[in-house]
Amino acid sequence: MLTIKNLHAEVEGKKILKGINLEIPKGEIHAIMGPNGSGKSSLASVLAGRDNYTVTEGEVWFNGKNLLEMSPEDRAREGVFLAFQYPVEIPGVSNINFLKTAVNEVRTYKGLPPLEAKEFLKLTKEKQQLVDFNTNLMNRSLNEGFSGGEKKRNEIFQLAMLNPSLAILDETDSGLDIDALRIVSNGVNKLRDAEKSFVVITHYQRLLEYIVPDFVHVLYNGRIIKTGTKELALELEEKGYDWLKEAEHQKESV
């Protein structure tokens, strides 16, 4: 599904990603962990097409297509979804209008007719229940004045509405209480199937008890320095990152 080869990227002249290699087959869940500032969100941004990042080297292939050559909207239409670490508040754009536009853009791209008002409403109701998303929030401005948890739930709700084949969740668990975490994870688990892949960026092993990953990668200083199974997350929770950082610095000095 997704193949990242030797990806290098910089922002404002600063090298952030320094050679990422990652293969995500369809149906798998990959977790990415790593200390603050290691480049996790940057990787997500580069995959989603944020244009303040410059890719200086490497390739990204998504379902056989060159992802880096596509506009952000085309990536989304092809099935890439980024749940933002910090969802943006957009006053004046109603949540429901925004969703309708987004859903229909994807449909148009796929050669499908736009959803009738009735069908759209039905879909909305169904997905709303999936993530227990408050109906009152639907008619409000996009994320405006939403609590941290409501914003994160809105991201998962959008994910459910757009039904992408690759979902990148950037710290969707941060700021969620345990109930919300369970709801969000349940939502993800219900969406999960053999055709879909997930990249789950998190600082907490707790999330990975609900959304069980096939692999766990550690990103540090713009590189993946370790890959393991879900047990690696437990180990990181216990020991922190220092042992990995040290090993990495020793490698560098050799």
Place this chain on the structure above:
Amino acid sequence: MTSDTIMIPFYQALTEDVNALAAPQDSLQELRRSALQRFSATGLPTLKTEAWRFTNIQRFLKEYPYELTSTPATTTAAVANEASIPGLDAYRIVLVNGHLQADLSSIPEGKGIRIGAMSASTDAPGFAKWFNQHAQVNGEPLADLNTALFGDGLFIELQANVSIDKPIHLVHVYTSDRHAFIQPRHLWVLQRGAAATVIESTVHPKQEAVAFSNSVTEVVVADNAELWHYNVQQGAENFRQVNTTAAQQERDSRYHHFNITLPNTPFTRNNLSVVLHGSNTETNLKGIYLATGNQHVDNYTFMNHLVPNCNSNEHYKGVLLDNANAVFTGRIHVHQEAQKTNAFQQNNNILIGDKATINSQPQLEIYADDVKCSHGFTAGQFSDDALFYLRARAIGEEAAKALLVNAFTHDVTDEIAVPALQDYIQGQIEAIMNN
């Protein structure tokens, strides 16, 4: 008089012989003559005129050899229909170059309602009392020029406590086979407790000749009366306009003015002034200017607080694409007696075009001490974060920008109290942005 002004053909003719009036022979001869004398003495504004610092009116007047004309013309239903607003249930009144065209108009009738051509209304009590009384009309060069030579326009007078059941949709059609300088003149009087909604639209049929309109609308909102006044300026490439709207409010009255300027009229100047004669009034001045190409849009507003306990709220929002230029002046004068005034003003802009510019100047003259006044100005680009967020949700760049522009203008469009008009304006903004 500078040598420049002499290049404007009709101006030359005017100043050569003040007495050779081309004006209609009506009962207003004396008034017209003195207005023309005042105009000749002042001359046209220059860039040195304080209120015209960023708009060179003479440049626009010299663009074409305009002829002063007040000859009536007629139009067709098809042309008038270009101003249609889907779903709007209103009395449509069509003016062609200021002249009422009855066969295309449905004029509200009833006890206490008098609506008709200005030329047929000089005997109305409201006319005698209020015509040419506003200080911002009497003494301003372009308004004086209008007073001297105006052709015709729409007179409205509503007697006490009369309200019209539907909005009036006033469609201005400008048409001429030669480049024409056209001067309509309107007077709308709402006596105490009266209420009305007027929506103005402009149509300029596609033709080679250019029309320059210099219109003046005087508005009187008497005690406890309320007027919702919308001006939708869509116009056309071969149209230019100076609009002077001068309102006076008596005690407990409400005046809501919305000025929506959209493409493609190359030159627009709106003079909007409101003078408050009675206390406990509410004034809302709301504006949107969405300009493209080489459009020049200048909004000059003047809130004149003469008496205590009045509230004025002004909010103008600009979206400037391509090489568009906009000017906003927000003059607020709070006189010494006008204690407990609330006067707020905001001007926000998004500059999208690389060469788009905005000149914004608040002018606060506050002589009372117990007042709440504020003003603010912003000019910025689209938020990259917002744009990326929308695009990451499959929304194309143009559509995303359209959503953001609509979002930016929503606090003004949300207050449009006629739902069909609100939908229309929001739809127009979206369509322009998607183009």
